[in-house]
Amino acid sequence: MSISSSVSALNESFKQNLVRNTVNFSPSIWGDQFLIYNERKDIACEEQLARELKEKVRKELLVEGSTGPTQHMKLLELIDVVQRLGVAYHFEDEIEECLKHIYVTYGAIWINKNNLESTSLWFRLLRQQGFNVSSGIFYKYKNENGNFLESLRDDIHGMLSLYEATYMRVEGEEVLDEALEFTKYHLGNIIQKHICSNGAFLETQIYQALRQPLRKRLPRLEALRYIPIYQQQDSRNDDLLTLAKLDFNLLQELHRKELSQISKWWKNLDVMNKVPYARDRIVEGYFWILAVYFEPQHSESRIFLMKICNLLVILDDTYDNYGTYEELQIFTKAIQKWSISCMDMLPEYMKLIYQEILNVYKEAEDLLEKKGNTYRLCYTKEMVKEYTQNLLIEAKWVNERYIPTFEEYMSVAIVSVGYPLLIMLSYVHRDDLVTEDTFKWLSNYPPIVKASSLIFRLMDDTAMRKDERERNHVASSVECYMKEHEVSKEHTHELFSKLIEDNWKVINKESLRPTHIPEPLLMSPINFVRVCEILYTGGDNYTHAGKEMIGYIKSLLVTPITV
Numbered sequence: 001m002s003i004s005s006s007v008s009a010l011n012e013s014f015k016q017n018l019v020r021n022t023v024n025f026s027p028s029i030w031g032d033q034f035l036i037y038n039e040r041k042d043i044a045c046e047e048q049l050a051r052e053l054k055e056k057v058r059k060e061l062l063v064e065g066s067t068g069p070t071q072h073m074k075l076l077e078l079i080d081v082v083q084r085l086g087v088a089y090h091f092e093d094e095i096e097e098c099l100k101h102i103y104v105t106y107g108a109i110w111i112n113k114n115n116l117e118s119t120s121l122w123f124r125l126l127r128q129q130g131f132n133v134s135s136g137i138f139y140k141y142k143n144e145n146g147n148f149l150e151s152l153r154d155d156i157h158g159m160l161s162l163y164e165a166t167y168m169r170v171e172g173e174e175v176l177d178e179a180l181e182f183t184k185y186h187l188g189n190i191i192q193k194h195i196c197s198n199g200a201f202l203e204t205q206i207y208q209a210l211r212q213p214l215r216k217r218l219p220r221l222e223a224l225r226y227i228p229i230y231q232q233q234d235s236r237n238d239d240l241l242t243l244a245k246l247d248f249n250l251l252q253e254l255h256r257k258e259l260s261q262i263s264k265w266w267k268n269l270d271v272m273n274k275v276p277y278a279r280d281r282i283v284e285g286y287f288w289i290l291a292v293y294f295e296p297q298h299s300e301s302r303i304f305l306m307k308i309c310n311l312l313v314i315l316d317d318t319y320d321n322y323g324t325y326e327e328l329q330i331f332t333k334a335i336q337k338w339s340i341s342c343m344d345m346l347p348e349y350m351k352l353i354y355q356e357i358l359n360v361y362k363e364a365e366d367l368l369e370k371k372g373n374t375y376r377l378c379y380t381k382e383m384v385k386e387y388t389q390n391l392l393i394e395a396k397w398v399n400e401r402y403i404p405t406f407e408e409y410m411s412v413a414i415v416s417v418g419y420p421l422l423i424m425l426s427y428v429h430r431d432d433l434v435t436e437d438t439f440k441w442l443s444n445y446p447p448i449v450k451a452s453s454l455i456f457r458l459m460d461d462t463a464m465r466k467d468e469r470e471r472n473h474v475a476s477s478v479e480c481y482m483k484e485h486e487v488s489k490e491h492t493h494e495l496f497s498k499l500i501e502d503n504w505k506v507i508n509k510e511s512l513r514p515t516h517i518p519e520p521l522l523m524s525p526i527n528f529v530r531v532c533e534i535l536y537t538g539g540d541n542y543t544h545a546g547k548e549m550i551g552y553i554k555s556l557l558v559t560p561i562t563v
């Protein structure tokens, strides 16, 4: 049958209301509250004060004049606080200078190695920055039998600092694997038995760290968590604290403005009337993108990414849910051709999606043309093509009721999960450090991209939604693994948790210098993984935001911090 005759047959069956695999997603819980943004009038004074405070803090982060281990230790502590308070992005050059200086001065061995807290902090901060300091230093804390010293149990701050440091480990660093087990066990004991001399305050810190280590936390949420903690510390730097609060509120204003812009675009598309089967999750989606980068200079990138990602969600719901296999074949073909002339091939309801993908790309092309960067769109178009081809393979499996092996499923599912594409899209409008090599590198699915995608896929599948279980959905990684190996769900979940940790080790290794692309660019895949911890722990918080997720969104986008 020719394409045009198959299309008219499809349109006919569409009119006759063909029986489809449809799920009615609940409407957005946010209504229209982010549609209108009213700019605050008093913002200029706050911006001015923030600028002044920034300069004061900058002076404290200068490495010149800071000689000797004591002062270097103070610098490390300050960097830690600046990062936790969410303002490190203002001082990237100073932080790089300080850490490079400390790395060069002490090489692989930290001078203050008798102090577990400071050694662990040194290790974590340098590794985070990509400096490959050796974990061998931690053998010092073991006895002749190879066990961690019992005396460490009394050093709660040291154990907490070591616990956080272990999450920077790479494959083969057994001393850190063991240190993680040791600290997890003893810190867990401390909160269970309430044996903490500093009482509830430190217990809360331990509890939060055990729930989620710093390496996996989102910088914005960490700032929210840490600002009130820092406020209670006698040794706090008030300039830094005020800067953190002002900066948080100023960013919140910018983010609200962007969300309003995006909400208007979404409303104008009239998606909910034209493709009512799709999820209306603009606010949750914006939270997702904000996790990738929140800084003001990435505003254009956020808007572009938001538009594309929401179209990808419609695609996901079309391939996973609403579209018939025949319609999906036609749509996939149209995407491979990437031309407005394909509109006639498509069933009516798919036209909006196709047209808007072309529109968003055209809009991006106009912006990139001025900078000579349109090559970036060629790479991402190829990725969109691969993405839809892989979605189609899954649709075929559903159609044929085929359950692949775990390996076969994963080879398709780490593409269909969308992260290789989303990660690449996150660089399209960046002006800093991105070159054509970045795109060439990304198009080969490098290990850090594969690891991020695999973690997302496993977490997403483990949190499989009720609607996905009930309808005819592609077998998930959990189901494929259970069937192939004849094992229980619990066993599979346990194995996946280990696989997720192993892939974090890959991410850590790929972040050590020398890196394939400039080190700061790697924050994009890292943050894409971090946000999965929020979105896919204890359910699918993107589709059905739970209480905690709603709280995060309100704190980031609705309620300012009291300065």
Ligand SMILES: CC(C)=CCC/C(C)=C/COP(=O)(O)OP(=O)(O)O
Pocket: 284, 285, 286, 288, 289, 309, 310, 312, 313, 316, 320, 416, 417, 418, 460, 540
């Ligand atoms: C920033 C945004 C909005 C990204 C959206 C990414 C995406 C396509 C998610 C689909 O989730 P899913 O859990 O339905 O995926 P799948 O159907 O593959 O399991």
